[in-house]
Amino acid sequence: MNALLAVVKDKKTILIANEGRLLKKCLLGFLLLSFILQTNDFGIIVRNTLIDAYLQVSVFVGFTLFFFLGVDALTKFNIAKTLIKTKKIHVILASALGTLPGCGGAIIVVTQYIQGKISFGALVAVLTSTMGDAAFLLLSKEPKQGLLVFLIAGITGIITGYLVDIFNKDKFLIDQKKIKIEFEKVTETFVSKFNLFWILIFFPGFIIGIFLAFQVDLNQYIFTTKNFDIIAFIGGTGAIISIFMWTLNPLSDFQCSTEKSRSFISRSIDTTNFVTTWVVCGFLVYESFIYFSSIDLKQLFDVWVTMVPLIAIFFGFVPGCGPQILVTTFYLNGFIPFSAELGNAISNDGDALFPAIALAPKAAILATLYSGVPAIIVAYSYMFLFE
Numbered sequence: 001m002n003a004l005l006a007v008v009k010d011k012k013t014i015l016i017a018n019e020g021r022l023l024k025k026c027l028l029g030f031l032l033l034s035f036i037l038q039t040n041d042f043g044i045i046v047r048n049t050l051i052d053a054y055l056q057v058s059v060f061v062g063f064t065l066f067f068f069l070g071v072d073a074l075t076k077f078n079i080a081k082t083l084i085k086t087k088k089i090h091v092i093l094a095s096a097l098g099t100l101p102g103c104g105g106a107i108i109v110v111t112q113y114i115q116g117k118i119s120f121g122a123l124v125a126v127l128t129s130t131m132g133d134a135a136f137l138l139l140s141k142e143p144k145q146g147l148l149v150f151l152i153a154g155i156t157g158i159i160t161g162y163l164v165d166i167f168n169k170d171k172f173l174i175d176q177k178k179i180k181i182e183f184e185k186v187t188e189t190f191v192s193k194f195n196l197f198w199i200l201i202f203f204p205g206f207i208i209g210i211f212l213a214f215q216v217d218l219n220q221y222i223f224t225t226k227n228f229d230i231i232a233f234i235g236g237t238g239a240i241i242s243i244f245m246w247t248l249n250p251l252s253d254f255q256c257s258t259e260k261s262r263s264f265i266s267r268s269i270d271t272t273n274f275v276t277t278w279v280v281c282g283f284l285v286y287e288s289f290i291y292f293s294s295i296d297l298k299q300l301f302d303v304w305v306t307m308v309p310l311i312a313i314f315f316g317f318v319p320g321c322g323p324q325i326l327v328t329t330f331y332l333n334g335f336i337p338f339s340a341e342l343g344n345a346i347s348n349d350g351d352a353l354f355p356a357i358a359l360a361p362k363a364a365i366l367a368t369l370y371s372g373v374p375a376i377i378v379a380y381s382y383m384f385l386f387e
Contacts, residue, residue: 022247022248022250025246025247025248025249026247026248028247028277028281029243029244029246029247029248032046032243032277032280032281032284035284036050036240041291042288042291045287045291046284046287047236049280049283049284049287050235050236050239050240050280051231051232051235051236051239052235052283053239053276053279053280053283054205054234054235054236054238054239054242054276055205055208055209055212055231055234055235055238056141056209056212056213057137057140057141057275057276057279057329057332058205058238058239058242058272058275058276058279059202059205059206059208059209059238060140060141060206060209061136061137061140061272061275061276061279062202062206062268062269062272063140063206064101064136064139064140065136065267065268065271065272066264066265066268068100068101068102068136069102069264069267069268069271070264070268072104072264073263073264087118090118090119090121090122091119091121091122091125091157091158091161091162091165092125092158093122094109094118094122094123094125094126094129094157094161095125095126095128095129095154095155095157095158095161096129096154097109097126098125098126098127098128098129098130098153098154098157098352099129099130099131099150099151099153099154099157100135101131101133101135101136101139102132102133102135102136102271102350103130103132103133103321103350103351103352105126105130106126106127106130106132106349106350106352107351107352109122109123109126109352110123110126110127110352110353110356113356113360113363114356114360119165120164120165120168120363120367121160121161121162121163121164121165121166121168122161122165123356123363123367124157124160124161124164124367124370124371125157125158125160125161125162125164126157126161126352127349127352127353127367127368127371128153128156128157128160128161128346128370128371128374128375129150129153129154129156129157129158129346130153130348130349130350130352131149131150131153131324131345131348131350132321132324132348132349132350132351132352133271133274133275133321133324133325133350133351134321134324134325134327134328134345134348134350135149135150135345136271136275137275137279137325137328137329137332138328138331138332138341138345141332142332145338145341149341149342149345152342152346152378153342153345153346156346156374156378159374160370160371160373160374164370189249189250189251190248190250191244191245191248191249191270192262192266194241194244194245195265195266195269197241198241198242198245198269199269201234201237201238201241202238204234205234205235205238208231208234208235218231219231239276239280242272242273242276242277243273243276243277243280245269245270245273246270246273246274246276246277247277249270249273251270274321275325278321278322278325278326278329279325279329281322281326282325282326282329282330283329283333285326286330286333286335297335298334298335301335301336305337306383308336308337308339308340309337309339309340309342309343309376309379309380309383310343310376310379311340312327312336312340312341312343312344312347312379313343313344313346313347313372313375313376313379314347315327315344315347315348316343316344316345316346316347316348316349316371316372316375317347317348317368317369317372318348319349319351319353319354319357320350320351321350321351323348324344324345324348324350327340327341327344327348328341328344337383337387338382338387339379339380339382339383339386339387340379342378342379342382343375343376343378343379343380344375346371346374346375346378346379347368347371347372347375349368349371353367353368
């Protein structure tokens with residue numbers, strides 16, 4: 001995650017800082033731009049990758065985000081108060097909140113743990129069940145498999161959480177503290193001025209994406225010439241503006257979907273841009289590897305198939321949602337088996353781990369390591385039984 005977490009001990013406040021983030025984003029953005037402008041075969045591959053990533057993935061992620069964040073904005077359900085009133089089933093609720101797409105539910109559980117309001121088992125449960133923002137990607141492309149992952153991860157989280165509470169009891173329970181999370185006061189960002197243009201590209205892109213998903217040849221129905229392809233134009237423009245807006249957005253990836261002072265439309269757009277950028281990176285990693293090495297990455301994974309779930313699980317230990325989106329992208333493109341995606345989903349903690357690392361590093365590290373044990377068991381059980 002790009003956010004820098006600084007603990008202000010006197011106030012017991014977690015401050016999410018923006019310093020240095022834009023520089024890192026700009027470096028990645030300019031690197032992608034330099035690839036796009038290449039005039040050789042590699043440049044063609046990059047441009048086609050952007051079009052495919054936007055029309056095959058991003059538009060569906062955007063639609064899913066609009067739905068979930070819209071429901072969240074309309075209901076205004078106070079999860080924190082519910083946790084306070086339901087102490088006996090904290091582990092179950094924590095695991096259920098973790099299965100919600102995105103990091104919002106998991107972050108709430110983590111902050112409640114930091115304040116000493118829930119058990120260590122509940123923390124382990126939510127970190128085991130959460131998939132972070134990669135869930136939006138999986139749900140948008142393969143909803144049945146996505147729901148299966150949520151179900152398995154949720155049940156695994158409940159079992160793991162209760163086992164941890166039985167054996168650890170109150171060993172890692174944090175004393176009551178008045179700790180809160182504060183974001184910089186960003187009421188409006190520069191990139192929000194492009195929201196309307198983003199939406200104007202998104203809607204035709206979403207329609208095109210639906211037709212492409214059903215293998216419909218739109219060239220028979222849409223006016224195109226040798227010099228102008230409307231499908232490529234919308235796909236390429238959508239991807240470029242998404243990367244552009246993500247690059248210049250002062251908000252961290254952590255804040256994009258969780259910071260609620262903005263409208264759900266802005267949150268949906270910002271998070272879609274973040275996911276799009278990482279999906280493009282995932283596509284480019286694969287295409288670049290093949291282009292420069294002439295090695296088929298899928299064949300390489302097939303040779304080491306028994307190790308792939310373990311590698312995916314280790315990727316899950318990397319904080320943040322970006323690396324997990326790469327793993328999900330590889331799964332959706334058929335490069336790695338479902339067991340690897342399942343293991344990664346259970347072991348990864350998304351952005352939810354960062355607040356815990358800031359104030360309870362030992363508990364946070366142990367919790368994420370604990371989630372690796374059921375990840376290995378579930379992933380390899382699925383591999384040997386069903387693959």
